[in-house]
Amino acid sequence: MENDLKSVLAECGFGFKKKFGQNFITDKNLLSCIVAQAGVESGDTVIEIGCGAGTLTRAIAERAKKVIAFEIDTSLQPVLSKTLAGVENAEVVFKDFLKVNLSELEKEIGEYSVVANLPYYVTTPLIMKLLEESKSCKSLTVMVQEEVALRLCAKENTPDYGAITAVIALRARAEIIKKVPRTMFMPRPNVDSAVVKLTVEDGRIAVNDKELYKKVVHTAFLSRRKTLENNLVNSFKITREQAQNLLTACNIDLKARGETLSPQAFASLADELKNIL
Numbered sequence: 377m378e379n380d381l382k383s384v385l386a387e388c389g390f391g392f393k394k395k396f397g398q399n400f401i402t403d404k405n406l407l408s409c410i411v412a413q414a415g416v417e418s419g420d421t422v423i424e425i426g427c428g429a430g431t432l433t434r435a436i437a438e439r440a441k442k443v444i445a446f447e448i449d450t451s452l453q454p455v456l457s458k459t460l461a462g463v464e465n466a467e468v469v470f471k472d473f474l475k476v477n478l479s480e481l482e483k484e485i486g487e488y489s490v491v492a493n494l495p496y497y498v499t500t501p502l503i504m505k506l507l508e509e510s511k512s513c514k515s516l517t518v519m520v521q522e523e524v525a526l527r528l529c530a531k532e533n534t535p536d537y538g539a540i541t542a543v544i545a546l547r548a549r550a551e552i553i554k555k556v557p558r559t560m561f562m563p564r565p566n567v568d569s570a571v572v573k574l575t576v577e578d579g580r581i582a583v584n585d586k587e588l589y590k591k592v593v594h595t596a597f598l599s600r601r602k603t604l605e606n607n608l609v610n611s612f613k614i615t616r617e618q619a620q621n622l623l624t625a626c627n628i629d630l631k632a633r634g635e636t637l638s639p640q641a642f643a644s645l646a647d648e649l650k651n652i653l
């Protein structure tokens with residue numbers, strides 16, 4: 377398949393663009409494994425972000441009812457008209473997915489899942505857009521850099537645990553479903569990747585004010601070496617005594633650092649903090 381694709385790309389005069397994070401997958405087994413692990417079924421609508429030369433799009437289309445694939449690079453148009461010829465249930469939309477009005481799109485398509493080999497330079501904004509704006513997205517199965525995958529799925533009190541881990545936990549359960557070596561991509565990137573599945577579970581963390589939760593999380597990781605108490609005092613302009621009372625009310629050690637708090641503990645802290653702000 378790799379050689380077939382290379383000749384189509386050459387025929388169409390296509391040149392890979394680093395600025396768009398273009399690293400394509402051609403291995404059929406890997407492609408069908410991603411779609412199977414995503415749990416795509418015959419009645420499903422799937423959104424793909426960044427369809428590249430359409431290899432993953434085709435694999436999704438083989439299992440799903442419909443795939444709507446967004447692609448920022450219009451120079452892929454001649455390539456896709458060849459590689460997706462005859463694939464009736466795939467629609468390609470040439471648009472930057474970050475600029476897509478998700479609520480408008482959701483009115484048209486109803487419930488859907490996302491399956492994508494994400495462009496590395498916008499992985500986090502794309503995942504956050506979906507988790508923050510979507511109302512009818514069931515899951516996101518996405519190829520990301522291995523380092524990002526470890527961060528998304530980390531447990532508290534580990535070096536990979538960060539603000540993004542705790543923010544994502546608010547709405548989704550994250551698991552690494554497959555590690556993918558750099559040799560599987562064309563052109564070959566400098567790092568390995570992994571496929572992560574984020575399953576949307578609304579209300580998995582009960583918190584009164586989601587925006588305040590996010591602020592507390594970001595505050596906690598502002599300066600990893602400082603205690604949570606110091607970070608709270610500096611960011612929320614509360615007194616040291618108030619910060620200590622907050623931590624005590626949430627059963628959090630006064631010397632604790634942000635990285636030791638579970639998402640549930642961040643939620644309790646945000647709820648207590650809301651009472652005094």
Ligand code: SAM
Pocket residue numbers: 396397398399400401402425426427428429430431432433446447448449471472473474492493494495496498
């Ligand atoms: N899905 C293909 C595959 O697996 O071979 C291509 C994956 S490649 C890592 C990422 C693709 O996303 C590229 O084709 C790139 O042009 C496209 N892309 C980059 N930024 C985008 C954006 N903001 N919206 C939509 N597509 C984007």
